[in-house]
Amino acid sequence: MSETRIKCRDKMKKEITFAQAIQAAQKFKSSGKRPVFWETAWKKAAAASETAWPQEIISHKGTYKIEIMQSEEDQTRGMIVISILKDKELIEGKIISISDGNGRKLLESKVKDGYAYNADIDLRNINLRLLVNTVD
Secondary structure: OOOOEEEOOOOOOOEEEHHHHHHHHHHHHHOOOOOOOEEEEOOOOOOOOOOOOOEEEEOOOOOEEEEEEEOOOOOOEEEEEEEEOOOHHHHOOOEEEEEOOOOOEEEEEEOEOOEEEEEEEEOOOOOOOEEEEEOO
8 A cells, every 4th residue: 555645845846655744744843943733634434435525524633623515516616614623822823734635735824713714625536634734
């Protein structure tokens, strides 16, 4: 079984595995340079190959709730909303990013009033192993 690879936002534009990204985030977080708020969130794969919408996922530490909803007009399009459940005052005003297990960026937006969203995402082939990270 091959590891999921994601593109790293660095000067070399190299690809790394999801596990390597988590390890790098932990190392950076422990360096004390600045507070970084990241967590993973995923649901167990269903027996059916089609993903049923809507999806609601709580991150592993309970800081974030991620909701993904399908458009009524176009079933391949949808919206993603992240709600901050804990540490709101520390995350408010920061840019937050959500990438799926395939490395696709689903959201990058500023947190306002405890929420951020992207009203236009492609729902085809989303890997619901999500990585949530503050960018700034």
